[in-house]
Structure formats: C-alpha cells, structure tokens
Amino acid sequence: MIIVGSVTTAGSRSPRRTPRRESTLEAILDRAVEIMADVGVAGLTMTRLARALSIQPPSLYKWFPSVLAVHDAVFARGQRANLAAWRAGLEGRPAGLEAVVAGMTATAQWAVTHPVEAQLLFWRPVPGFRPSAAAMAPADELVAELREHLGTAVSRGQLAPGADSADGLVVLASLHFGVVSQHLANEPEAAWADGAYTRSYGRVTELFVAAYPPA
Amino acid sequence: MIIVGSVTTAGSRSPRRTPRRESTLEAILDRAVEIMADVGVAGLTMTRLARALSIQPPSLYKWFPSVLAVHDAVFARGQRANLAAWRAGLEGRPAGLEAVVAGMTATAQWAVTHPVEAQLLFWRPVPGFRPSAAAMAPADELVAELREHLGTAVSRGQLAPGADSADGLVVLASLHFGVVSQHLANEPEAAWADGAYTRSYGRVTELFVAAYPPA
DNA sequence: GTCTATAGCTCGATAGAC
DNA sequence: GTCTATCGAGCTATAGAC
Numbered sequence: 001m002i003i004v005g006s007v008t009t010a011g012s013r014s015p016r017r018t019p020r021r022e023s024t025l026e027a028i029l030d031r032a033v034e035i036m037a038d039v040g041v042a043g044l045t046m047t048r049l050a051r052a053l054s055i056q057p058p059s060l061y062k063w064f065p066s067v068l069a070v071h072d073a074v075f076a077r078g079q080r081a082n083l084a085a086w087r088a089g090l091e092g093r094p095a096g097l098e099a100v101v102a103g104m105t106a107t108a109q110w111a112v113t114h115p116v117e118a119q120l121l122f123w124r125p126v127p128g129f130r131p132s133a134a135a136m137a138p139a140d141e142l143v144a145e146l147r148e149h150l151g152t153a154v155s156r157g158q159l160a161p162g163a164d165s166a167d168g169l170v171v172l173a174s175l176h177f178g179v180v181s182q183h184l185a186n187e188p189e190a191a192w193a194d195g196a197y198t199r200s201y202g203r204v205t206e207l208f209v210a211a212y213p214p215a
Numbered sequence: 216m217i218i219v220g221s222v223t224t225a226g227s228r229s230p231r232r233t234p235r236r237e238s239t240l241e242a243i244l245d246r247a248v249e250i251m252a253d254v255g256v257a258g259l260t261m262t263r264l265a266r267a268l269s270i271q272p273p274s275l276y277k278w279f280p281s282v283l284a285v286h287d288a289v290f291a292r293g294q295r296a297n298l299a300a301w302r303a304g305l306e307g308r309p310a311g312l313e314a315v316v317a318g319m320t321a322t323a324q325w326a327v328t329h330p331v332e333a334q335l336l337f338w339r340p341v342p343g344f345r346p347s348a349a350a351m352a353p354a355d356e357l358v359a360e361l362r363e364h365l366g367t368a369v370s371r372g373q374l375a376p377g378a379d380s381a382d383g384l385v386v387l388a389s390l391h392f393g394v395v396s397q398h399l400a401n402e403p404e405a406a407w408a409d410g411a412y413t414r415s416y417g418r419v420t421e422l423f424v425a426a427y428p429p430a
Numbered sequence: 431g432t433c434t435a436t437a438g439c440t441c442g443a444t445a446g447a448c
Numbered sequence: 449g450t451c452t453a454t455c456g457a458g459c460t461a462t463a464g465a466c
Contacts, residue, residue: 045458045459045460046459046460046461047458047459047460057459057460057461058461058462058463061460061461061462065461066460066461067459067460
C-alpha cells in the first residue's frame with residue numbers, strides 16, 4: 001500500500017492521509033534534506049536515510065517505492081514551499097511591479113535559505129531523476145501568477161510592453177537565477193545580507209526595469 | 216608511478232610526459248566526458264570508465280589514483296579550454312568593452328557546447344569533489360584578464376567607474392551565469408542560436424552597460 | 431509497519447602474476 | 449601497463465515472519 005509513488009490506486013479504501021501518517025512523511029523528508037545537505041543532493045540513498053531514521057532499509061519501502069520517489073517528494077515539497085514564499089512575499093503589495101519585486105525577492109530568499117531544495121528544483125543534479133508533473137505543478141502556478149503581475153505592471157505603465165511576454169520572462173529568469181545560482185555555487189554558507197551576490201539582489205529588478213523601461 | 220594525482224613525486228626519473236602518454240590521457244578524459252553526458256556528471260565511476268575503454272578497472276589506476284582525480288583532470292582540462300575560448304574570442308578586438316563583450320560571448324558559447332564541463336566548472340554537482348588549486352589556476356587568469364579589460368573600458372569612458380570593481384564583477388558574473396545556468400538546466404540540447412536564453416545573450420552586455428552607464 | 435534475511439548487483443581499491 | 453583474483457563495502461529491492 002504505497003501512496004507516495006507516482007501511481008496511486010484509485011478507489012482504495014485504505015486510510016491514505018491520516019495526520020499521523022502525514023507527520024511521519026514530513027519527518028522522513030526532513031531527514032532526507034539533512035542528508036542531502038551533508039553529502040550532496042545526489043548522495044541520498046535509502047540505506048543512509050534509513051540509518052538516519054534508526055530503522056532498517058526495507059521499512060522505508062512502506063513509505064516510498066524507490067529512492068527516486070523520495071527525491072520527487074522532496075522536490076514536490078520544495079516547489080510548494082517556494083510557491084508559498086512567493087505568495088507570502090507579495091501579500092499586501094499592490095498588484096504590478098511592486099508585487100513582482102516583493103515576490104521575486106521572497107523566492108530568492110527562500111532559495112538561499114533552502115540550498116538543498118533549491119539545487120534540486122533549479123538545477124538537474126541527480127542522474128536519472130525527472131520530477132513528476134504533479135511535483136512541477138506549483139512552479140507552473142507561480143509562473144502564471146508572475147506573468148499576470150507583469151501584465152498588470154505593463155498596463156499601469158510601470159514596464160514597457162513585452163515585459164510580460166515569453167521574452168520578458170526569459171530575461172527576468174536569467175537575472176533572478178543568475179544571482180541565486182552564483183550564490184549557491186560560490187558562497188552557499190553566506191546569509192542573504194552578507195553574500196556578495198544576494199546583497200545586490202535589488203539590481204535584478206532594477207536591471208529588469210532597465211530592460212523594459214516605462215515610456 | 217602516478218603522474219596525474221595531486222601529489223607528484225619530485226625527482227623521479229620516469230618518463231612523465233611523452234606524447235604517447237599524453238594522447239592516451241586525452242582519450243581517457245574524452246571517454247569520461249562521454250560517460251558524464253550519459254549518466255550525469257556525478258555518475259562517473261572507475262568501473263564505467265574502464266568498461267567504456269574496454270580495459271579492466273585496475274588498469275585505470277595506472278593513470279589516475281582515484282575517481283576524484285579523474286574528475287579533477289576533466290575539471291582542469293575544462294578550465295584550460297574555457298580560458299582558451301575566452302582568449303580566442305577577444306583576439307583582434309580592441310581592448311576595453313568590445314573585448315569584454317567578445318570574450319564573454321565566446322566563453323558562454325563554449326559552456327553551451329560543453330555542457331558536461333560547464334556543469335563541473337560552474338556548479339558543484341559531485342559530492343566530495345573539490346578542484347585542486349592547480350586546476351583552478353586558469354579561472355584566476357581569466358578573471359584577471361577580464362578585470363583588466365573592464366579597467367580599460369572604464370578609462371576609455373565606455374563604462375562608469377566601478378565596473379571593474381569587485382562589485383562590477385559580481386554583476387557581470389550574475390548576468391553571464393544567469394543565462395548559462397538557465398540554458399544548461401532548461402534546454403541543454405538547444406543550440407546557441409535556438410535557445411531561448413542564449414539567443415538573447417546580447418542583453419547580458421547591454422544590461423551590464425545599463426548598470427554602469429558611461430557619463 | 432516493523433523486523434531479519436537475503437539476492438544480486440556495483441563500487442573503489444589493492445595484490446600480485448605476466 | 450595489462451591482466452586475474454579478490455576484499456570489503458555499499459547499494460536497491462524483495463520475501464516473508466511477526
């Protein structure tokens with residue numbers, strides 16, 4: 001009775017989502033992230049995870065059908081958290097450019113404080129791992145909301161037309177992930193306020209406005 | 216008699232660098248890169264490498280003392296090639312901004328056409344692998360030359376003062392690696408002219424000029 | 431849902447013959 | 449500088465008792 005794999009048995013009458021089960025799963029994923037922080041994102045194994053949980057490896061297969069399913073679950077939880085950070089960041093901000101700036105900054109800060117998840121989400125460091133469509137869904141939502149706010153910014157004259165096009169997203173993503181990637185690769189230990197790259201994150205939005213200057 | 220490891224025995228009278236030996240080493244590294252392309256940068260193993268070379272794993276230890284030494288050799292060769300690409304790119308260009316643009320574009324193109332080496336050089340995808348100082352040396356040279364050209368650009372009034380500061384390098388690196396990282400993570404198969412990110416690489420330098428506009 | 435036992439594989443690396 | 453043989457370890461995953 002596996003509920004975490006990509007295929008779930010429709011119509012099963014087994015209890016799938018009890019609070020108890022949910023919190024156990026969370027604890028397992030917490031440990032998995034700790035291990036990835038220790039030995040690298042690609043270094044997670046069922047044996048190591050079991051050892052960290054003080055259980056035997058076969059017991060893990062009651063929760064996850066394979067080690068890649070664990071990766072997928074960490075990935076999915078990371079995407080949900082990143083989306084939540086984005087939404088929390090723009091909460092209370094007026095729609096448009098201000099919301100974009102606040103939201104992007106919030107996701108950048110989330111990435112910096114969650115380097116393991118960020119590597120898993122934004123690079124491809126694990127051979128053989130392809131995130132499931134369900135795990136990717138929050139990312140699609142985030143992009144849709146971002147694009148909506150960019151459209152608002154354009155219609156309010158805060159950005160030039162085209163800022164909300166596919167091209168504009170490419171520019172914004174390059175600027176954003178440029179800072180995040182450089183931080184993760186070169187000074188992952190540094191805090192947001194201390195990192196050479198993160199410290200100047202504000203330039204990301206400044207330069208994006210420079211790329212799409214309002215009339 | 217290992218010559219590839221980080222420690223070399225000074226004063227040995229054995230032939231260290233015959234052309235024959237050199238070309239064998241190149242062939243081994245070529246295969247290593249092929250394997251990394253297949254199974255991921257972190258998926259290189261001595262066993263797989265030996266299999267690809269149609270030799271037995273113990274034979275490999277005559278050339279490399281460990282699998283991490285192979286990683287280091289691929290890394291070192293990549294850094295040398297990247298530096299060569301940079302220098303070839305700015306050859307014949309006038310010193311200053313034009314040279315910076317040409318050189319950066321050339322290294323970006325090198326990275327896109329050598330995704331395996333680029334991942335190894337610019338991310339940290341292999342648990343336990345730390346490049347040796349010798350392998351890093353070409354990167355330091357490149358940065359020094361880049362900084363020199365930025366200084367020239369400033370003194371010629373092509374960029375605002377500060378473009379050649381540590382801060383300016385941070386901005387330029389973020390812009391540059393933003394495009395490269397997004398390309399490698401999202402559309403590594405796409406050619407330079409076809410990729411959504413690489414196609415607009417020209418914006419990198421445009422935006423850098425926007426960040427440090429001449430008076 | 432935990433365990434023991436185990437199959438079957440791959441791995442890094444070494445010893446030592448040729 | 450190639451090989452065979454081998455050690456000791458790690459790994460994924462399954463079978464089946466409790």
